[in-house]
Amino acid sequence: MTAALAHSRSMTIRHLRELWRQPWYVAITLVQPVVWLLLFGALFKRVVEIPGFGGGSYIDFLTPGIVVMTALFTAGWSGMTVIEDINRGVMDRFLVSPVARSSLIAGRLGQLAVTVVIQSLIVVGLGVAVGARFPGGAVGVAVLVASSVLLAWAVGALSIGLALVARQEETLIGAVQFVVLPATFLSAGLMKQELAPGWVQTVAGFNPVNWAIEAGREALGAKVDWTLVTSRVGLLALCAALCGWVSTRAFRAYQRSV
Amino acid sequence: MTTAIEARDLAKTYPPDVRALDGLGFEVEAGTIFGLLGPNGAGKSTTVKILTTLSTPDAGEAEVVGLDVAREPGRVRRAIGVVTQRSGVDPQATGRENLVLQGEIHRLPRRELRRRADQLLERFGLEEAADRLARTYSGGMQRRLDIAIGLVHRPQVLFLDEPTTGLDPEVRAAMWTEISRLAADEGLTVLLTTHYLEEADRLAARLAIVDQGRVVAEGSPEQLKADLRGDAIHVELAAPESNGRVPAALERIDGVREVVLSGLEVRARADSGPARVPAVLAALDAAGVQVAAVSVARPSLDDVYLRHAGRSFQDADDERRAA
Numbered sequence: 417m418t419a420a421l422a423h424s425r426s427m428t429i430r431h432l433r434e435l436w437r438q439p440w441y442v443a444i445t446l447v448q449p450v451v452w453l454l455l456f457g458a459l460f461k462r463v464v465e466i467p468g469f470g471g472g473s474y475i476d477f478l479t480p481g482i483v484v485m486t487a488l489f490t491a492g493w494s495g496m497t498v499i500e501d502i503n504r505g506v507m508d509r510f511l512v513s514p515v516a517r518s519s520l521i522a523g524r525l526g527q528l529a530v531t532v533v534i535q536s537l538i539v540v541g542l543g544v545a546v547g548a549r550f551p552g553g554a555v556g557v558a559v560l561v562a563s564s565v566l567l568a569w570a571v572g573a574l575s576i577g578l579a580l581v582a583r584q585e586e587t588l589i590g591a592v593q594f595v596v597l598p599a600t601f602l603s604a605g606l607m608k609q610e611l612a613p614g615w616v617q618t619v620a621g622f623n624p625v626n627w628a629i630e631a632g633r634e635a636l637g638a639k640v641d642w643t644l645v646t647s648r649v650g651l652l653a654l655c656a657a658l659c660g661w662v663s664t665r666a667f668r669a670y671q672r673s674v
Numbered sequence: 675m676t677t678a679i680e681a682r683d684l685a686k687t688y689p690p691d692v693r694a695l696d697g698l699g700f701e702v703e704a705g706t707i708f709g710l711l712g713p714n715g716a717g718k719s720t721t722v723k724i725l726t727t728l729s730t731p732d733a734g735e736a737e738v739v740g741l742d743v744a745r746e747p748g749r750v751r752r753a754i755g756v757v758t759q760r761s762g763v764d765p766q767a768t769g770r771e772n773l774v775l776q777g778e779i780h781r782l783p784r785r786e787l788r789r790r791a792d793q794l795l796e797r798f799g800l801e802e803a804a805d806r807l808a809r810t811y812s813g814g815m816q817r818r819l820d821i822a823i824g825l826v827h828r829p830q831v832l833f834l835d836e837p838t839t840g841l842d843p844e845v846r847a848a849m850w851t852e853i854s855r856l857a858a859d860e861g862l863t864v865l866l867t868t869h870y871l872e873e874a875d876r877l878a879a880r881l882a883i884v885d886q887g888r889v890v891a892e893g894s895p896e897q898l899k900a901d902l903r904g905d906a907i908h909v910e911l912a913a914p915e916s917n918g919r920v921p922a923a924l925e926r927i928d929g930v931r932e933v934v935l936s937g938l939e940v941r942a943r944a945d946s947g948p949a950r951v952p953a954v955l956a957a958l959d960a961a962g963v964q965v966a967a968v969s970v971a972r973p974s975l976d977d978v979y980l981r982h983a984g985r986s987f988q989d990a991d992d993e994r995r996a997a
Contacts, residue, residue: 419781426778434766437807501764509762509823512726514751515779674729 420516427515427523431497435527442534445493449486449539453478456606457546469608476550479543480560480632481605484567486539487532488599488625491568492592494524495579502583508674517667521576521660525569532568536561551638559645560632566652567628570659577663580670599625604633624655677737678704678831678863679725684734685887686720694720695731696887702880704830707857707864709878711871711975713990717887718867719759722835725865726756739830752780755824759835761816762823765809769800769819772808773826780827787826794822798852814845821852831863832856838873850876871975871987883975883982885990890982895975902973902981904929905947907954909940912964923961927953936986938966941977 435441457475464474501507510520540550540557550556579588600606602619603626609617620626631648634641679702686695695717702708710718723729725736727747736743739753756762764772770791777787795804798818803811808819817837824832837853838846854877857864868874874881875895883891883898891898907930911920914937921933924942930950932943944950947970958965979987 422781423779426775430764430767430771430775433771437766504765505758505760505762506764508728508758508760509756509776510779512728512751512754512756512758513776513779514748671728672730674723 419514420518420522423516423519424522424526427519428526429523431523431527432530434497435531442531445490445531446486446535446538448489449482449535450542452485453482453539453542454546456482460606463607466611468611473547473549475543475546475548476636477608477633478606479540479548479550480636481603481629482543483536483539483560484564484603484625484628484632485600485605486535487564487568487628488571488596489592490531490535491528491571492575492596493588494528494572495575495577495588496585497524498576498579499583499585499588502579502670507670511667511671518660518664520667521573521663524576525572525660528568528572529565532565533561536564550636552636552640556632556636556640559635559649563628563631563649563652566649566656567624569656570624570652573656573659573663577659577666580663580666583670583673599623602626604629624652627651627655676704677740678702679708679736679738679865681721681725681736682734684721684724684731684736686717686724686729686731693887695724695734697734698884698888699734700882700889700892702863702865704863705857705861706879707854707866707877709874709881710865710867710884711869711874711878711881711979712867712884713869713987716869716884716990718869718884719835720887721884722756722758722833722865722867726754726833727751752827753830755827755829755832757817757820757824757832757834757837759839761820763808763811763816763819765807767808768805769795769808769811769815769822770804772819772823776823777826782827790826794825798822813841814848817841817845817849818852821856825856828860829862831865834864834866836867836869838868838870846873853877869987871979875975883979885979885983891978898975898978899973902943902977904943904945904973906971906973906977907942907944907947907950908969908971909942909954909958909965910967911938911940912966914938915963919961920958920963923957923963924954927957930954932981934980934986936989939986941980941986943973943977943981947971 457478461474463469464471578591582588602616603623604620609620627648631645634645682699684695684698687693698717698721710721712718724731725738725743727743727750730744738750741750743750773791773794774787777790795801800815800819803815808816838849856862866877878895880894882889920935920940924930924933927950930942930944934941951968951970955965976987983990
């Protein structure tokens with residue numbers, strides 16, 4: 417266990433150093449959400465006037481959705497560095513060393529957490545700059561960021577697992593495209609759930625992306641239902657743990673195939 | 675003698691139906707350099723993957739420093755250093771960061787690790803480049819860093835899988851000096867795989883010739899060459915021949931044997947080869963075969979390979995590459 421912790425620390429440092437050396441990576445993954453936030457925010461400004469939306473400001477509503485969506489996108493690409501490591505022989509070098517397998521995942525998830533925190537704060541800041549107001553304050557933002565990190569861990573772990581099994585960038589790109597956008601639209605990210613068709617509401621109930629958005633948005637509101645927040649954060653934590661376990665299993669599949 | 679590595683009857687088939695290993699076995703004495711020599715695809719890298727716990731065999735057993743690789747992979751990993759065929763260097767980290775990370779994996783105490791990293795960087799001539807990203811390194815520098823990474827925890831056994839493939843001739847020669855120094859200075863056991871005959875000849879105290887997943891011959895390079903008894907006669911024909919009259923004509927000559935025709939090349943073995951050349955030329959002339967060139971040489975590992983694998987090393991290598 418102590419070895420796993422020490423190795424996770426070393427691997428996190430390795431990946432953070434990579435991030436530090438190419439900070440434009442954070443900038444690139446921000447382009448899309450910023451466009452969404454500004455364009456959608458402007459385009460659908462009057463969507464709040466639809467009966468049943470309940471009024472308020474659309475940018476207040478949209479910002480937490482975009483934060484979670486950004487985390488989802490970034491996490492989806494986590495497996496890319498695994499494929500790079502495999503192609504360069506770095507993965508095999510680690511696997512013939514006494515490194516804890518879990519640390520090869522934990523190091524990436526550690527870096528992912530740092531990336532997601534930075535991105536989330538930037539998107540929230542941008543939202544505020546274009547007029548969003550969050551009565552939930554710093555605590556609300558902390559809940560939103562924490563839920564985004566948990567969601568990112570779950571998705572990141574699956575992406576790493578898939579990379580180990582598929583070992584091809586094309587497969588990973590395909591999977592991310594296939595999952596990320598539908599998962600965003602099948603949530604309350606852009607539109608109030610009450611206004612979505614019944615089947616979308618049903619699916620969203622099982623969608624971790626939606627759990628993160630619900631927890632974050634609720635915590636940013638004026639009157640917070642903490643039972644809802646705790647239950648959603650708890651589900652996300654469970655989901656992240658499960659996905660983490662699944663991806664450690666993927667190492668076996670990888671080693672069977674070499 | 676102490677046995678550092680032992681492989682018994684290793685078999686491995688990759689799906690759908692590629693038989694990589696077919697009952698391969700050998701033993702390596704501690705403190706020596708042992709070579710696995712064979713063309714591309716002979717099964718050398720698969721053997722290394724199994725011995726280093728990366729892969730598992732379908733059948734057979736292997737022990738490294740007395741530990742069963744299947745049952746105690748964790749302890750084996752602590753005892754070995756591995757330099758894989760593809761470099762294992764992280765190009766986005768500096769040379770020093772690469773070394774330190776590997777030392778942290780082996781849980782070396784911080785201060786000792788710092789000292790060890792400095793020592794290895796100096797020894798492999800990488801001090802100046804130590805704090806540069808490894809992706810700026812030349813091929814030779816990357817290879818030296820690979821070896822340094824493999825040595826950081828002072829392993830008992832070092833695996834070098836094709837350590838000089840893709841390097842320039844001068845860099846290769848420098849690597850050879852470095853590798854022979856390793857075994858001599860540190861009492862390391864080194865398992866080296868190579869498809870360069872010259873490399874095996876230069877470095878290995880003993881070697882196993884591997885072909886199609888099996889060891890076809892084993893011994894010291896000298897022994898293997900001596901076992902061939904006699905010199906190699908090499909005839910180059912002016913035009914291709916296929917109807918069997920060349921081997922028939924040559925095998926009638928006293929003291930000439932093992933005649934193999936491949937394309938324009940005829941190889942044969944003969945006691946006191948130089949004395950047989952006139953007879954060989956006369957026989958070919960009588961058979962109406964035109965000769966472009968003829969040479970006689972002391973046996974080389976290439977001849978050893980030809981004898982045991984039934985085809986020339988170059989042919990086997992090309993076959994694989996074409997496949």
